[in-house]
Structure formats: C-alpha cells, structure tokens
Amino acid sequence: MNDATAANNRQYLLAARPQGMVKTSDFEYRQIDIPEIGPGEVLIRTTRISLDPSMRGQMENRADYVAPLEIGDVMRAGGTGEVVASNNERYKVGDKVTGTFGMQDYCVSDGKNPPFRVYPSDISPEQALGVLGGTGMTAYFGLLDLGEPKAGDMVVISGAAGATGSVAGQIAKIKGCTVVGMAGSDEKCRWLTEELGFDAAINYKTQDVASELDRLCPDGINIYFDNVGGEILDICLERIAMNARVVICGGISRYNAEGPVPGPKNYFNLVFRRARMEGFIVLDYAARFPEAIAEMQAWMEQGLIKQHATVIEGFENLPSALIQLFEGVNTGKLMVKVD
Ligand SMILES: NC(=O)c1ccc[n+]([C@@H]2O[C@H](COP(=O)([O-])OP(=O)(O)OC[C@H]3O[C@@H](n4cnc5c(N)ncnc54)[C@H](OP(=O)(O)O)[C@@H]3O)[C@@H](O)[C@H]2O)c1
Structure with a gap:
C-alpha cells in the first residue's frame, strides 16, 4: 500500500509525567507496523523532528492551548516529512510537508488531523522548521506585532542564541534597533555579535546581567523580548524605558521547576513607565503565516536573516535531545534527523 522503505514505525510514547527536569525514562520506545492509510488519507515519513521547550509543559498538560496528552500517547512533536503514499488528491507522493507528526517515523493524516502544510522543495527541512517554521513565526509576530519596534529602539532579548531569540534579534536589526542579546556561553555570544549583527551580547551565566544592562542600555530598554522569565525578567523590568x-x-527557566515559581517583583515599573507587558501564542497568527513566510524568505535571500540549526543524528537520540535543549546544547533551531 505504500512505497515506504523502513520496515517499522519507531515511536516514542509519553511514559510518565516528568518530575522536575525531563528524563529519558519519561519516554517509552516501541516499534509497530507501518500504518495503513484509508480513503482521503496520506502517509508521511518524518525526516526531522523538532525539539521545543513547550514539549515539557505538554508532557504535564500544563498548557490549555493544545489538546491534552495522555500517558501512552505518541509524544507530540513538530517536524518535517515527505508524503510516501496518498489517497488524497490534494497531496502527492514526494510532497515535502511540515506539521505535528509526533516522535515517530510514520504519521497518517487526512490533511486536517494532524494538520500539516506542503513547503516548496527548494526550502530545506532546517529552514522549514527554523526561520520559516514555528519559531521563526514566533519571532516575527512577537517582535513586530507585540514589540512594535521603531528605529533607534533599544531591544533586549533573552534566550537570544536559540531558535526564536536569534531570529527576533535579526528582525529587530532590520527595523533599525540596537539589539542586546543574552545567552549561556561566550561562543553563543560571539555568534550573536560576529555572525548575526547583534550590537552586544551578555553571557548570563558568567556576567553580571544587571550591571551589563546598565552599561549597555543607559537610557533603558524599549523592548524586552523574554524567552526565559525568572530573575532575568525581573532585572529587565527594573530597566524598562x-x-x-x-x-x-x-x-524556559520555569519549565522544569518543581513547586511554585516566584512572580516578577518589579512588575510595578509597568505603571511608573506607562509600559505594556503582553503574552501571546503563535498559533493564533496561523492565518497570517503566509505573509510572514514571504517576508522572511525575502530577508533570507537578501542576507538580512541567517538561518542556523543544530541537528542531532538518530531517532534513538530524541529523548536525550529534549533534555539537551534545556541544557543549552543548541545554537539556533534544535532538531533530530531521523530519516
Ligand atoms: N509564545 C509562543 O507562541 C512560543 C512559540 C515558540 C516558542 N516559545 C518560547 O520561546 C522560547 C524559546 O523557544 P525556542 O524553541 O526558540 O528554544 P531555543 O531558544 O532554541 O532553546 C532553548 C534555549 O533556552 C536556553 N535556556 C535553557 N534553560 C534556560 C534557563 N534556565 N535560563 C535561561 N535560558 C535557558 C538555552 O540556551 P542558553 O545556552 O542561552 O542557556 C537553550 O538553548 C521558549 O521559552 C519557548 O517556550 C513561545
């Protein structure tokens, strides 16, 4: 019924709700037969599986914007793949697709469940999951719609060398802002300033973030793009313009925390500085993804946005790759190559 090559469908299932830091024992490995497709369905063979911080919360059903994940379910994950069999006239064998295929080799979809979209064959899987994927869209709408950058603004970004932060910073540079990034190693900081054009970078693990921000942002912060929360959010709130x-x-600093996490104590500066603090979920912008992808692609072609991915090889490394995401192994978008 299909022209798939692998004999089995390897899967990782959710085995346990994590306590504290996610562990490999929170996942169960199994192999099952490659599924058959019914009328209107397609079979997708995954090629890259994305590791995203939100997966940690989904393992505990902490978020209400996605369907619950039960013990024994295939672990939810975004990814890229290729249509290897089709009973749906809208999709043909060979189509490159991206969607929520899960931690498995093969996924059956009717086009809606799980949802996916076809991406052009001249785009790499790394780009489809990175700048032109969910994290790129998050950077785009978070910075442009919520941040409303203006030329001359001082923009500070935490988690700046990750998938979302690195793109948000580059978009801020396109908009004429001064951009300071925070990341967890000197190598990442050098990458931000020397490769991506950030104006400055702070190693939050070895430098005093507060005094560095005082030095780099003497007139305060116009936009703080927060990926980490916790103490760094508080330090930035104290310095908003x-x-x-x-x-x-x-x-991300709270995702593996056990027990209640402290709230920001400097939130009242929002009143004194007539400032705005706002959260968002990128999925709410889905209808506008095509316009964002077109603009991001143009920026990439002009060399204004650079795409970078950290690619770990091998299906068996999926659980440990999620742990490594929280340890900061990645520069740019983290994914596992499974094909
Ligand atoms: N609102 C939305 O719709 C939406 C959508 C996608 C992602 N997000 C959020 O955006 C953030 C970035 O996601 P991403 O997919 O782009 O991941 P990412 O930034 O590519 O990877 C996570 C990075 O976070 C850093 N990190 C880990 N633990 C940390 C801690 N305790 N304190 C500070 N930094 C820590 C690590 O880098 P270092 O070496 O620098 O520590 C790691 O590389 C996450 O908070 C994620 O939940 C939100």
Missing part, C-alpha cells in the same frame, strides 16, 4: 513593550514569549 517610558512606554516600553515587554513581550512575554516564553519562560
């Missing part, structure tokens, strides 16, 4: 925009994209 008049009418600042604080974009709450994520809070």
